[in-house]
Amino acid sequence: DDTGDSSIPYAKCASYPIVGHLFSFLRDRRKLFLECSKQYGDCFRIRMFNQYFTMILSHTDWTNVVRNSAFQFSATDFAVQIFDISRVFHGRSDYDADTHRLYIQHLKNREGLRPIVTQFVRQMRELIKNDKTILEKNGNTSEWISSGLLEFSHHMLYQPSTVALIGDTNPLDAEDDFRLFDTKFHYFLIPFPRWMASLLLSREFQARSRLNEFWPKTLDPPGSSQFHRDRLEMFSNHSQWMPDKDKAALQTAFFWASLGNTIPAVFWSLFYILRDPKAISTITEEINTHLPAVPLDGDEDWTPEQLDACVYLESAINETIRLVGTIFMTRKCIRDAQLILQDGRTVQFKEGENLAWFAGASHYSEKFFVKPNEFHFDRFLNKKADSVPGFMPFGGGKSICPGRFFAKFEIKACLAMLLRYMEYQIQDTQTIPTQMKARIGFGIAPPTKDIPIIYRYKS
Numbered sequence: 001d002d003t004g005d006s007s008i009p010y011a012k013c014a015s016y017p018i019v020g021h022l023f024s025f026l027r028d029r030r031k032l033f034l035e036c037s038k039q040y041g042d043c044f045r046i047r048m049f050n051q052y053f054t055m056i057l058s059h060t061d062w063t064n065v066v067r068n069s070a071f072q073f074s075a076t077d078f079a080v081q082i083f084d085i086s087r088v089f090h091g092r093s094d095y096d097a098d099t100h101r102l103y104i105q106h107l108k109n110r111e112g113l114r115p116i117v118t119q120f121v122r123q124m125r126e127l128i129k130n131d132k133t134i135l136e137k138n139g140n141t142s143e144w145i146s147s148g149l150l151e152f153s154h155h156m157l158y159q160p161s162t163v164a165l166i167g168d169t170n171p172l173d174a175e176d177d178f179r180l181f182d183t184k185f186h187y188f189l190i191p192f193p194r195w196m197a198s199l200l201l202s203r204e205f206q207a208r209s210r211l212n213e214f215w216p217k218t219l220d221p222p223g224s225s226q227f228h229r230d231r232l233e234m235f236s237n238h239s240q241w242m243p244d245k246d247k248a249a250l251q252t253a254f255f256w257a258s259l260g261n262t263i264p265a266v267f268w269s270l271f272y273i274l275r276d277p278k279a280i281s282t283i284t285e286e287i288n289t290h291l292p293a294v295p296l297d298g299d300e301d302w303t304p305e306q307l308d309a310c311v312y313l314e315s316a317i318n319e320t321i322r323l324v325g326t327i328f329m330t331r332k333c334i335r336d337a338q339l340i341l342q343d344g345r346t347v348q349f350k351e352g353e354n355l356a357w358f359a360g361a362s363h364y365s366e367k368f369f370v371k372p373n374e375f376h377f378d379r380f381l382n383k384k385a386d387s388v389p390g391f392m393p394f395g396g397g398k399s400i401c402p403g404r405f406f407a408k409f410e411i412k413a414c415l416a417m418l419l420r421y422m423e424y425q426i427q428d429t430q431t432i433p434t435q436m437k438a439r440i441g442f443g444i445a446p447p448t449k450d451i452p453i454i455y456r457y458k459s
């Protein structure tokens, strides 16, 4: 091979003729990267068909990549492939800047986020209240409800999150399509030829089209959030070049981004916290101290400040995300550049080359985390997650996830609601479920199968 800086070794392990590392990547990418790094260290190259990736696994080196404007997140490529957004977005720095500003205004600062968090907590309380009312009507209030922990996480988040972020779009009408699209989400990223993708993914393509059609009819739904309204206004400011079809596709993209990783994050957080007696007693006490026992049918709700005060819970969520949020972060070199690695090597990159980092390499490393394979709920206590070395589950640099603060509020509220208003039993907390291998790298992979729980409302 003659692509890329020849001083960087091509990882021969797990590579096959023609396809290169594609099969190993699809089968078990965690294993692929951890094995290659054992043999080749922090910097090596892999290949998928004819696409090379220079893996930069050192956290410090990757931080330099993320800060260097020669290496960019190719958001358009992903958006085209996954959400069918057209190429007109490519290089629209005006649009990127406006989107970024919107995120800063509404998602990345406390005051902007306040109405969204408040609405979310209210919607979640309403949801539980309605569920309980239905049981009462049937005279079954004290009956145990059977569910799965992942299904429960979905139920608790899906509607409240969507109503809070967008407005009352009747999200339940799009629920089946969301599920269908979401379970096959990772297939959209495989570089299949187009004809093959249409054959293999015809149902998912249809679900995606229906999701895209879902939005135009309800572009400004009842109770729409200020964030959503500002977003629509921003879209209309760009109407000259932005097709209507793309506005809907962007809506689907945001909708998926807001739930696709957060639902599994709730699942894993509940799982890890509820199976750990010390964590659960500390966090229960904390919740009892900071989150007042507001009645389900009242109109008082927990505030962002009260949720923020739950610092053990915050730590336990970060710790969960460390274990399950092992992302594969990529950058494309947009002009010839060089990178000086920590170990003194200088690597040359040509325009068009791909670079990548795998969070597992540091999330599971002794260098950064003592006993990295264990869950220590207080590991992140009073630490600012964004500046913990080796911890980058939300990406980095300009494209870092703008929803990460909201996601933590959602997880906190969900766990607190469960502890406050429900009794529950999880059948098996001994066996740690495996993550869906095909989803590892794209955020937070859900479990391969759901685990049964039963719950009922406290009287």
Ligand code: HEM
Binding pocket: 073, 075, 107, 165, 254, 257, 258, 259, 261, 262, 265, 325, 327, 329, 330, 393, 394, 395, 396, 398, 399, 400, 401, 402, 403, 404, 406, 407, 442, 443, 444
């Ligand atoms: C625990 C839950 C979540 C995880 C693990 C997660 C993870 C990520 C990651 C890894 C990225 C890509 C960053 C990069 O490549 O540099 C991303 C982007 C994004 N996330 Fe999240 N996310 C979560 C929750 C959310 C929520 C709740 C929202 C919405 C409120 C959201 C909205 C977005 C958006 C809009 C982007 C694209 C940003 C851009 O345009 O550059 N995410 N997320």
